Amino acid sequence: MGKKLAKPKSQTPAAPSRVIITHVHPEIEGGRFPAKRVEGDIVAVTADIFTDGHDLISAVLLSRRQGESAWTESPMRGLVNDAWTGSFAVREQGIYEYTLQGWVDHFKSWQRNLAKKAEARQDVLTDLKIGAQLLEDGSRRAASEGAAAAAQKLNEWASLLRGSQSATASSGGGPAIDAAAATELALSGEVTALMAQYPDKRLAAVYDPVLQVVVDRARAGFSAWYEMFPRSWSSEPGKHGAFRDCEAHLPYIAAMGFDVLYLPPIHPIGHTYRKGKNNSPVAGPDDVGSPWAIGSEEGGHKALHPQLGRFEDLERLIARARDHGLEIALDIAYQCSPDHPYAKTHPEWFLHRPDGSIQYAENPPKKYQDIYPLNFESEHWQSLWEELKSVVLFWIGKGVRIFRVDNPHTKPFAFWEWLIREIKAEYPEVIFLAEAFTRPKVMQQLAKLGFSQSYTYFAWRNTTQELTEYFTELTRSEMAEYFRPNLWPNTPDILTEYLQSGGRPAFMARLVLAATLGANYGIYGPAFELCENKPLAPGMEEYLNAEKYEIRSWDLSRSDSLKELIARVNRARKENPALQSNSNLLFHKLDNDQLIAYSKMTADRSNVVLVVVNLDPRWAQSGWVNLPLEDLGLSPYIPFEIHDLLTGARYTWRGPRNYVRLDPNAIPAHLFRVGRPRSG
């Protein structure tokens, strides 16, 4: 039942509340930003709540969907050291609000004191009269809330307490009971429960500010992405692929168990200063250019590259993908080629050089003459913002609900905060992934202001120590409240040295790490499953013959493809709820630095997954894993079964120390389900 917070009117202002509510969690920058959850989550809220002196207090958590006027109350429970905790469920997408209310509970304090006095066999007749008054006050509150039966009950009890007499005194007529019986009644569960329903909140404190939590659909918290260049998927090598070619390959991608299919920009590509193969500054006549050089005479951000197909083709791809359990994600890259229509129709959105030409992108001494950045400091910023919003709405209109945002850190934070809030107010199901590999504070700010998921430094965290430190920060610091990591072992721009030098074993290790350390992860394929690892030049992270600049043709049937392993990993993710969130990630001690071990489990510990990965792509490594059995719900005396979901092998372990050996030339990882395996 909803409650409003209106205070009773009074002639003189009531005394300020004696209750302090502080250190509320989650609370990001004093409530400036919302926390993030997915639908169905339980939001646990903790706070320090206390009052002066020795009186007892009570507190409730108040929550509501944004826009509702009434609050729902959930009880809060005192822990140690003035910390309190409570929770509320977020069942639907959108924004929820929450705050806390606490008050000095005179009735509860009175009960405590009465119990102590009774125990010390002190005279309590005066106390019972005071209690009668408290019950009568409660009765009036019940009556004013229309609870006539409760009001009457409370009044009856009040009469009994008021009329009670000491056991030694002679009892007259009327409803008198002796003090011992009155004490017992006053401390009874029945009285306690009814008074708790009608507490005296006249001097209650309400936490200010009201805090928010953004509730996304489940996929924002758990997803497996597959990135592909549609133009490379033609069945005829060298020919420009189209949406229809993608359609044909949906079963291939779905069989690996992905649920998001992300396409780089699908718009017309500029020809002025078009980049050639291998990022050459000069393009040949047949060079297709980078999809991120958006816009030509054929259109801009709301147009399709003619060779990919028409809108009906895209819409059919979206529908067919859905049939395969795949959702299409598009790329939002707010930048223009010199041939973009905006350059002619809206020159005011760009910075101009003294000669009147539009300023191209540069990072001196490098020039990027194929790109015109938008000028967000333009006097015409408002029309620019509106236009950019209309781009997102346009693709929403085509059925797209997931956007991977290119280089968000090169556009103003205030713009993103506005854009995402505007879009999600109308379409709360939209997911924005921030592609930013930049300074930590910048990446955090993008996540705080609203991005649903974020790229991370995962690609460059290779050792046990690096991974442990980074994922402890991601899952144990305040970042866990607002930053949802999406882990990519590779991207079209990033081929790490580890993958270059480690080859297939390295790809396998990084796959398992990405898919199990993070509830959200993705790969750039087929480069990933085919272990593409030749760099443009030694020491560079760019690919040789990068798909960004040319059409590639992939032999998907190669026998060394990782597609089977990927399918097993994604199946393990789907079947084990422990892998579907980032909380409860625990790293375990091992006596070999080349191995990393960690577990994840559900809050009720019904599902426990243990992962061990050999980070050395060359040699077999072995060691002893130390498990905190109690934390994992295991007995040190009873053997437990572990089931490797990658190989199907089953082992029986016992006690905290157990031996593992992983050969990178087979599979460099264990992905164990711990405990008695369920069916399947």
Next chain:
Amino acid sequence: MGKKLAKPKSQTPAAPSRVIITHVHPEIEGGRFPAKRVEGDIVAVTADIFTDGHDLISAVLLSRRQGESAWTESPMRGLVNDAWTGSFAVREQGIYEYTLQGWVDHFKSWQRNLAKKAEARQDVLTDLKIGAQLLEDGSRRAASEGAAAAAQKLNEWASLLRGSQSATASSGGGPAIDAAAATELALSGEVTALMAQYPDKRLAAVYDPVLQVVVDRARAGFSAWYEMFPRSWSSEPGKHGAFRDCEAHLPYIAAMGFDVLYLPPIHPIGHTYRKGKNNSPVAGPDDVGSPWAIGSEEGGHKALHPQLGRFEDLERLIARARDHGLEIALDIAYQCSPDHPYAKTHPEWFLHRPDGSIQYAENPPKKYQDIYPLNFESEHWQSLWEELKSVVLFWIGKGVRIFRVDNPHTKPFAFWEWLIREIKAEYPEVIFLAEAFTRPKVMQQLAKLGFSQSYTYFAWRNTTQELTEYFTELTRSEMAEYFRPNLWPNTPDILTEYLQSGGRPAFMARLVLAATLGANYGIYGPAFELCENKPLAPGMEEYLNAEKYEIRSWDLSRSDSLKELIARVNRARKENPALQSNSNLLFHKLDNDQLIAYSKMTADRSNVVLVVVNLDPRWAQSGWVNLPLEDLGLSPYIPFEIHDLLTGARYTWRGPRNYVRLDPNAIPAHLFRVGRPRSG
């Protein structure tokens, strides 16, 4: 020169600032509470400041005294990882405000890009034209601020840049210079400095909220307190002492080096339910009662106990104390004896029992019938607050500026916040010490809301581990910003088990710990210097024959008195600035848990003090101290002299590990000044 933050008017709203300012320190609960400093301090402020993209930013710290309209700007300096730092001086008592301003610095960015292009020998003629525009804009800003000379200079440079030609081109007439010379000019210190004076702040971000720091006088941060019961200081044993008797003992107290002389309540004492000796519930006819049972027919909180003297006696004591470098602190205990005038004149300020009598204090099953607590939830809370404020103002009128507040945690937090703010608005020099030994969050809240100093758990932190953990929290956590510890090894209520069992060596150890771990400390004397350590009963922390309930007579000339040691310790505190603040407290490793070692040093490391204490009051203990020489400004190769300020002994140490041995039967502590001793 002060600056205002008014923004230029414009037809269309300017684009939102691209600069983010976040994670500002100090900032307590989002600016809800002020940080604390003392006059003369430098307030260092750090924040994360960044923008999107690759532009450079500039930032300033803005500060002012509360009430001033103009801000003073101090430059901020970028550190690593988007952290910035700046500082401002707080020269006077009162409240200062501060905030931050940051902006994208297009001129600085342009200079950086120009330098890179010039280094890469690219053509920069277009860039120089862009720079000319930036200089002209700067010139206009200078002109609008009335800086005609600067405006002209900037315009001249702009002309040079605009007219520059590539070195190969033939130079016509006019002021043309070649591009290399123009670049050199544009990057010169002269141009940089002048442009930095007239930055383009149109799109600057200003941090919201404005933050505050309360600046107290120096004594709030550095003080040595001596607590005494005036009635025990008569020269005639057993006779009720008076202010005049205290006067006679001022030289004794001053010789020990204290600067605050704190008197328990000096008001008339109630006789109803007066407590007898040793807290007996029944007082004999000669029992003097507890000074905290305030009020009788002779007056309440604004009256003097007749046997102590008259107001002129108090005022003379205050003046004489000042002559000895001692400031009198009074006790504020907002509670009443049943005989207090308020009980008759303002019954509405108390809670009443069903029989109409006023509710006495209780902590069931204990009753404190000699005390009536005030009811802060009364409808008449406003007149109560005003009256309580008038009590403080009354004693301020008598010349008192330091108040030790009894049991502040049993009165509402909102009341204290109001009271302290009201008093300090008029009398910023007033110091309030919170006597609260209660839950950590409650003690923190009292300090946050305004108490200048706070009692601590020091009395119960005895081991190396306990002391290290507690003082790390006090000096390294956010508490350092608002919680000024005042360390008391004993009080009239607290005789710890450590002092009871450890005797004189324990008193010496605790003295040195209190006086050197905390810039503020105090002792309850003469019980302390005479090592009074008999408990009321085994296992109790109360004194036998507690001075709270009876007149004691002390033999100040006893040969085992610690007064000489106390004088040496207080002299060391006065002569070593390192001991006058709590920052830079560093604990050092030792291979013997019975010993504790720590150092304090001034920010410039010109004064370094090293303390080693034997915590075992029974046996001599020895061990090796490990010093972080580099942190202390010492060389590992050059011997350094240490001078024990307690014994006068001098030693030469070398390297990080040095041997100490402390015998509790001599002096269980070293208080070393490190480095070449200065005179004296």
